[in-house]
Amino acid sequence: MDAPSLLFVAGSARAGSFNKKLASLGSTIANANGIKATFADLGDYPMPLYDGDLEAKDGLPDNARKLEAVMRLHHGVMVMAPEYNASISPLLKNTFDWISRLQYEQKDQQTVFQTRVFALAAASPGGTGGIRGLFTVRHVLEYGLGAIVLPDQFLLPKASGAFDDDGHLTNKDAQERFKGLIQKLARAAHVLHGD
Numbered sequence: 509m510d511a512p513s514l515l516f517v518a519g520s521a522r523a524g525s526f527n528k529k530l531a532s533l534g535s536t537i538a539n540a541n542g543i544k545a546t547f548a549d550l551g552d553y554p555m556p557l558y559d560g561d562l563e564a565k566d567g568l569p570d571n572a573r574k575l576e577a578v579m580r581l582h583h584g585v586m587v588m589a590p591e592y593n594a595s596i597s598p599l600l601k602n603t604f605d606w607i608s609r610l611q612y613e614q615k616d617q618q619t620v621f622q623t624r625v626f627a628l629a630a631a632s633p634g635g636t637g638g639i640r641g642l643f644t645v646r647h648v649l650e651y652g653l654g655a656i657v658l659p660d661q662f663l664l665p666k667a668s669g670a671f672d673d674d675g676h677l678t679n680k681d682a683q684e685r686f687k688g689l690i691q692k693l694a695r696a697a698h699v700l701h702g703d
């Protein structure tokens with residue numbers, strides 16, 4: 509079996525995004541602990557808002573194909589999801605929606621969502637850490653896209669003061685819990701989808 513590799517993505521493209529910071533930290537922690545990991549910035553994969561007429565005319569955006577290919581290079585995916593009005597961010601939903609359309613071209617193979625293991629995390633400047641958004645993200649991934657999503661998840665409330673200058677969490681207990689989830693995702697991805 510290959511050693512498991514993990515992809516970290518955040519549902520925000522904002523330059524100062526707390527969820528991007530958390531995804532980047534996740535990738536750093538994974539690599540420091542012997543787990544091959546990549547951080548993918550959705551800002552590098554811009555896609556138009558999904559529109560069936562656009563799809564019929566032009567097909568899928570190249571960036572949907574590119575990001576799906578990057579996902580296929582990894583065994584597990586950790587999604588850092590900002591909470592927007594108690595739900596999923598439009599960027600994350602739009603990205604999932606476009607990539608989900610590839611299934612109609614890949615008729616005889618399982619989708620990238622069905623063949624990776626996922627874990628969820630959220631960072632929010634508020635006190636609840638974005639947990640309400642994760643209910644929707646989990647629903648979309650599990651029920652909509654057929655993904656296996658670990659029951660454990662990581663929440664980072666009060667995110668504006670949660671990172672030190674090096675991008676690590678100032679709360680060492682929180683950083684250990686985050687590391688624990690990353691290691692669990694790597695183990696689950698290894699068991700379920702290792703080559």
Ligand SMILES: Cc1cc2nc3c(=O)[nH]c(=O)nc-3n(C[C@H](O)[C@H](O)[C@H](O)COP(=O)(O)O)c2cc1C
Binds near residue numbers: 595631
């Ligand atoms: C349209 C919109 C709705 C939001 N709704 C919530 C919310 O329901 N709960 C919450 O904790 N934060 C909410 N926020 C604040 C976001 O958590 C905050 O902007 C956060 O920094 C976004 O994530 P990012 O830093 O990764 O870009 C909302 C922000 C926007 C723009």
